[in-house]
Amino acid sequence: MLLQIEIERRMSPEHKPYTLTLKYETENKSETVAAMLQSINSNSRRQDAEGKSFEPVRWECSCLQKKCGACAMVINGRPMLACDAKLLEAAKRGRIAIGPLKKFPPVADLIVDRGPMLAALSEAKLWLTEQGLVKAENTDLAFEASRCLQCGCCLEVCPNFYAGGSFMGMAAAMPGSRLLLAAGETDKAALAAEYKKHVYGGCGKSLACRSICPAGIDIEALLVNSNAAAVWKRPWRKK
Numbered sequence: 001m002l003l004q005i006e007i008e009r010r011m012s013p014e015h016k017p018y019t020l021t022l023k024y025e026t027e028n029k030s031e032t033v034a035a036m037l038q039s040i041n042s043n044s045r046r047q048d049a050e051g052k053s054f055e056p057v058r059w060e061c062s063c064l065q066k067k068c069g070a071c072a073m074v075i076n077g078r079p080m081l082a083c084d085a086k087l088l089e090a091a092k093r094g095r096i097a098i099g100p101l102k103k104f105p106p107v108a109d110l111i112v113d114r115g116p117m118l119a120a121l122s123e124a125k126l127w128l129t130e131q132g133l134v135k136a137e138n139t140d141l142a143f144e145a146s147r148c149l150q151c152g153c154c155l156e157v158c159p160n161f162y163a164g165g166s167f168m169g170m171a172a173a174m175p176g177s178r179l180l181l182a183a184g185e186t187d188k189a190a191l192a193a194e195y196k197k198h199v200y201g202g203c204g205k206s207l208a209c210r211s212i213c214p215a216g217i218d219i220e221a222l223l224v225n226s227n228a229a230a231v232w233k234r235p236w237r238k239k
């Protein structure tokens with residue numbers, strides 16, 4: 001099948017974005033967007049749809065196995081991992097539009113600066129100061145939370161998240177939830193306060209993030225548990 005690929009490019013954060021359009025032939029149902037980008041970039045005779053040569057498209061990847069989150073980008077309007085997005089499945093009427101995540105500062109082509117998301121984890125003090133232990137009945141939930149890739153796809157669709165804002169979204173809520181499940185009395189109180197301030201207070205609970213998460217994390221179950229710990233019940237408090 002001959003696909004039309006449209007890639008949003010920019011030379012640097014200061015430059016305006018433009019669209020690179022090219023034709024790409026594939027019949028391989030397993031081929032991913034990541035494999036397509038690698039194939040294009042490795043072709044020394046790469047040409048756009050008008051036959052003009054172009055520089056390799058800059059994008060990030062590491063594991064190519066849906067485990068690191070580095071290749072998150074917007075594919076036909078949906079934030080996805082390029083190494084997980086099947087080219088022929090993602091195509092709409094033979095066309096695929098690819099662009100960078102929009103909630104983070106642009107760097108170049110499909111690369112964005114996800115530093116604000118990582119800085120938020122530090123700002124929310126997401127760590128334990130005392131020994132923590134996940135109770136046996138919470139191991140499934142803790143495992144779910146630990147599967148977060150910090151890819152940022154959930155933030156892309158979240159109506160309440162913007163980089164640098166007080167609301168930190170699910171990318172912070174997942175590690176926060178994981179820590180809440182292991183924290184001792186002192187840490188739990190501190191984490192619950194941060195969770196309330198940076199997640200519970202700003203989250204509309206629409207769960208638009210749930211279906212977009214490429215790791216398929218049970219975000220709803222974790223939210224229910226963390227909201228209860230942070231707001232409604234405080235079983236660790238002495239009466």
Ligand code: SF4
Nearest residue numbers: 158203204206207209
């Ligand atoms: S439930 Fe809605 S507001 Fe809350 S993090 Fe998900 S998308 Fe954002």
Ligand code: SF4
Nearest residue numbers: 148149151152154213
């Ligand atoms: S919750 Fe899912 S979509 Fe959000 S950062 Fe973690 S893995 Fe990515």
Ligand code: FES
Nearest residue numbers: 062064068069083
């Ligand atoms: S390259 Fe690691 S998730 Fe895609």
